[in-house]
Amino acid sequence: MKPVTIYDIAKEANVSVATVSRVLNNTAPVRKSTRDRIVEIMNKHQFQPNALARSLLKKETGMLGVLLPDITNPFFPEVLSGLDQAARSKGYTYFLCDTFSSNEDHIDQYTRESQYLSILIEKQVDGIIMIGGRINLNRVSAEMVGEVVEVSKRVPVVMINGHLPGTSIHRVNADERAGAEMAVQHLIDLGHRDIAFIGGYKQMSNTNMRMQSYVRTMTANGIRVDERKIRLGGFNVDQGKSLMEELLGLPERPTAVFCANDMVAIGAIKAARKAGLHIPDDLSIIGFDDVPTASSFIPELTTVSLKSRLLGQTGADVLHGLIMKSKMKKVTVIQPELIVRESTGPVKVASRL
Amino acid sequence: MKPVTIYDIAKEANVSVATVSRVLNNTAPVRKSTRDRIVEIMNKHQFQPNALARSLLKKETGMLGVLLPDITNPFFPEVLSGLDQAARSKGYTYFLCDTFSSNEDHIDQYTRESQYLSILIEKQVDGIIMIGGRINLNRVSAEMVGEVVEVSKRVPVVMINGHLPGTSIHRVNADERAGAEMAVQHLIDLGHRDIAFIGGYKQMSNTNMRMQSYVRTMTANGIRVDERKIRLGGFNVDQGKSLMEELLGLPERPTAVFCANDMVAIGAIKAARKAGLHIPDDLSIIGFDDVPTASSFIPELTTVSLKSRLLGQTGADVLHGLIMKSKMKKVTVIQPELIVRESTGPVKVASRL
DNA sequence: TTTAACATTGACAGCGCTATCATTCACATA
DNA sequence: TATGTGAATGATAGCGCTGTCAATGTTAAA
Numbered sequence: 001m002k003p004v005t006i007y008d009i010a011k012e013a014n015v016s017v018a019t020v021s022r023v024l025n026n027t028a029p030v031r032k033s034t035r036d037r038i039v040e041i042m043n044k045h046q047f048q049p050n051a052l053a054r055s056l057l058k059k060e061t062g063m064l065g066v067l068l069p070d071i072t073n074p075f076f077p078e079v080l081s082g083l084d085q086a087a088r089s090k091g092y093t094y095f096l097c098d099t100f101s102s103n104e105d106h107i108d109q110y111t112r113e114s115q116y117l118s119i120l121i122e123k124q125v126d127g128i129i130m131i132g133g134r135i136n137l138n139r140v141s142a143e144m145v146g147e148v149v150e151v152s153k154r155v156p157v158v159m160i161n162g163h164l165p166g167t168s169i170h171r172v173n174a175d176e177r178a179g180a181e182m183a184v185q186h187l188i189d190l191g192h193r194d195i196a197f198i199g200g201y202k203q204m205s206n207t208n209m210r211m212q213s214y215v216r217t218m219t220a221n222g223i224r225v226d227e228r229k230i231r232l233g234g235f236n237v238d239q240g241k242s243l244m245e246e247l248l249g250l251p252e253r254p255t256a257v258f259c260a261n262d263m264v265a266i267g268a269i270k271a272a273r274k275a276g277l278h279i280p281d282d283l284s285i286i287g288f289d290d291v292p293t294a295s296s297f298i299p300e301l302t303t304v305s306l307k308s309r310l311l312g313q314t315g316a317d318v319l320h321g322l323i324m325k326s327k328m329k330k331v332t333v334i335q336p337e338l339i340v341r342e343s344t345g346p347v348k349v350a351s352r353l
Numbered sequence: 354m355k356p357v358t359i360y361d362i363a364k365e366a367n368v369s370v371a372t373v374s375r376v377l378n379n380t381a382p383v384r385k386s387t388r389d390r391i392v393e394i395m396n397k398h399q400f401q402p403n404a405l406a407r408s409l410l411k412k413e414t415g416m417l418g419v420l421l422p423d424i425t426n427p428f429f430p431e432v433l434s435g436l437d438q439a440a441r442s443k444g445y446t447y448f449l450c451d452t453f454s455s456n457e458d459h460i461d462q463y464t465r466e467s468q469y470l471s472i473l474i475e476k477q478v479d480g481i482i483m484i485g486g487r488i489n490l491n492r493v494s495a496e497m498v499g500e501v502v503e504v505s506k507r508v509p510v511v512m513i514n515g516h517l518p519g520t521s522i523h524r525v526n527a528d529e530r531a532g533a534e535m536a537v538q539h540l541i542d543l544g545h546r547d548i549a550f551i552g553g554y555k556q557m558s559n560t561n562m563r564m565q566s567y568v569r570t571m572t573a574n575g576i577r578v579d580e581r582k583i584r585l586g587g588f589n590v591d592q593g594k595s596l597m598e599e600l601l602g603l604p605e606r607p608t609a610v611f612c613a614n615d616m617v618a619i620g621a622i623k624a625a626r627k628a629g630l631h632i633p634d635d636l637s638i639i640g641f642d643d644v645p646t647a648s649s650f651i652p653e654l655t656t657v658s659l660k661s662r663l664l665g666q667t668g669a670d671v672l673h674g675l676i677m678k679s680k681m682k683k684v685t686v687i688q689p690e691l692i693v694r695e696s697t698g699p700v701k702v703a704s705r706l
Numbered sequence: 707t708t709t710a711a712c713a714t715t716g717a718c719a720g721c722g723c724t725a726t727c728a729t730t731c732a733c734a735t736a
Numbered sequence: 737t738a739t740g741t742g743a744a745t746g747a748t749a750g751c752g753c754t755g756t757c758a759a760t761g762t763t764a765a766a
Contacts, residue, residue: 001506001723003507003690004720005722005723006723007722007723015745015746016745016746016747017722017723017724017746017747018724018745018746018747018748019727019744019745019746021723021724021725022724022745023710023743024723024724025724027724027725027746028743028745029742029743029744030743030744030745031743031744031745034744046503048474048475048719049475049723050477050722050723051475051476051477051724052405052408052409052474052477052720052721052722052724053409053722053723053724053751054722054723054724054750055405055723055751056405056409056721056722056723056724056751056753057722057723057724057725057750058723058724058725058751059751061405063448064559065687066449071430071437072430072431072476072645073434073435074427074430074645074646076430077424077425077427077429077430078425080424080449080451081424081425081451082448084424084451091446093450093472093476094448094449095416095446095447095448096419096433096437096447096448096449097446098433098434098437118401119446122401122402122404123404123405123416124403124404124405127389130471142618150399153354154356174709179713182408184559200652237648237649243631263649267649269651270649272650273651292425292427293646293649295590296590296616296619296620296623296646297650297651298387298622298623298626298650298651321478333737346758353500358751358753359752359753359754360752360753367715368717369716369717370716370717370752370753371715371717371754371755371756372714372715372716373717373753374753374754374755375714375715376756377753377754378754380754380755381713381714381715382713382714383713383714383715384714384715387714387715402752403751403752403753404752404753404755405752405753406751406752406753407752407753407754408720408721408753409720409721409723409750409751409752409753410720410721410753410754410755411721411753411755412721430714495719516745593708635728656708664760
């Protein structure tokens, strides 16, 4: 059973294909009687125009590509949800390209990224959004950067929470610095002075920004930072747990911990509880990202929201602007927000004993 | 700057487009010297063939459509991740169509579903996967069913964890009945007799299956079920919380609670703790789905895994089979697995006091 | 040397649609 | 009645690619 084309419709309605195309796109006046007849025939056959043929001619597909590192990481569905809404409202459909999760074929994220990039180009997407947050500065070789730059010459690209140094690709970023400052300042305002930082990876720009901002805020408040209380090494619950255990092994444990993200914070809480500590009475813990889990955890996590949905939404808006050839700001910064919940509290002098 | 086409390549290489096409698809022998020359020119121009044109002719696009209700619900990214892997390994790219989340334009899930369905048809996807779990029996009108059936005549469709009664659409389902039985039996084996069921919605098939299986297992073990201890009303944390509060208000509270999903279980634990109960000593709680959060929660959640990744993977495999016109089983059932963690424990007689 | 059998290439139609230009009507105005 | 104007329509050329058929070379067996 062959799908019906506008030729079939045209023949049955005794008109030319041009006329059918006209009623389809409402691109020129068609006599009401003719139009009605054509529409009826279309309905009768449940005619659906072939978007490939149309796109081939019009050089626009209404399709976007969205690259992200791991849909299984709860941060990304949030971003995606904002992005989805904005994209849909403008009539786009998008390919989801997961570059790292379920990595059973031993291909690394960057290789997969370039594979997807070229597939997307071949499929003639109207634009590409790369959601970062994992950009590893060491690994971003000149080659990789060059590739993305090359792609961005062919089709608009915007990066969310990522940045390719030396390029001028449009991006929308959370203000990580401000976010980290909020977190640390919150702890300090609560009376804490002995504040640790755990989680993340040295090579990653987001970790660095968070950590640097931590150091700066401490210093600005006249607090000396203790190198031993900065412990990097991962973004997940288990890693958070062992990082916290290290901290607990120190001769003098901190009264508060700033975690590189919420997962690490959860791990930290688990370790602390196992050690018999009560949160937040004995120890305050603050996370980062405001993943949905954060609010359902016990205790509910104090954290800083990166406004993930807004990030996604804005990314899509910027991309749309680019596609429409509007002049867009090169970088859009989204202000995070401190979310105070239950895992932080005022320092107690006794808690150090 | 116009994109280069095979014509440009052909001209520069002094061959016909047919030959260029041949080296592109390796579809007929080409003299090595000619091939090398063409390849070099392609590289020089970073030539990427236009997939639209190719697909228009070949009637296959390598694109799939994936419909799901809410990417923000942690169950779906898991399914998607399995699906992604299987689809990618077979060379497919897919459109992600979120039919319900971020629903700010007041269009309901079913309307959006049909919108997406027709977009996907127009884009000529090779197949469609609908991930359910939210199919509301009341709302699945004849119209909706008819629509999906109509679509499935044009392109292969597979439903994951969903079912349109009266149709013969291929599907892969978790064995909800068996899963619920595992959960309840686990509780009974632990010595519990007074077991409640909370969460879900009466109109949904998954809720019904879980609930019926709960009743059956109780009865099979010679336990009478107490109607007051079955409380439906939602799938999220807050709803779980208030459902649990209702339960706690009962003259004789249960010693164990079987929750319709993990989110409800988390809510239940929150309510129980607030009431001063210790989990699992005073109350055992078991969830359903084995969402990633379940293992990071405190206490770690005992639950039954629906094998979400496997579900997705299998769905993609079945769809691929259908696309390849292989004979596929109409329904594939995935066996769930009981995951015993910390939120359930043996009954203590004293816990009833 | 001749000829069959491949290897290699070219020409060209056509996938389903839209844009452009040309043509035909139907009226209203002069 | 002649003419202009806009409304309706048709004819047709591609969009970039692949498949088919035909036309060349080339090589090895006869």
